[in-house]
Amino acid sequence: xxxxxxxxFLAIAAAVIVSFSAGWLWYGPLFGKKWAGLIT
Numbered sequence: 001x002x003x004x005x006x007x008x009f010l011a012i013a014a015a016v017i018v019s020f021s022a023g024w025l026w027y028g029p030l031f032g033k034k035w036a037g038l039i040t
Contacts, residue, residue, distance in 0.1 A: 027035055
C-alpha cells in the first residue's frame with residue numbers, strides 16, 4: 001500500500017513563481033549584460 005503524502009499545490013506554484021522571478025532578475029536586469037559577455 002502506498003502512503004498518503006499531502007502535497008500543497010499552492011506551495012509548489014509559489015516556489016515555481018519565486019524561482020522564475022529570481023532567475024529572470026539574475027540573468028536579466030541585474031547581471032544580464034555581464035553574463036552574456038562572459039558566455040561568448
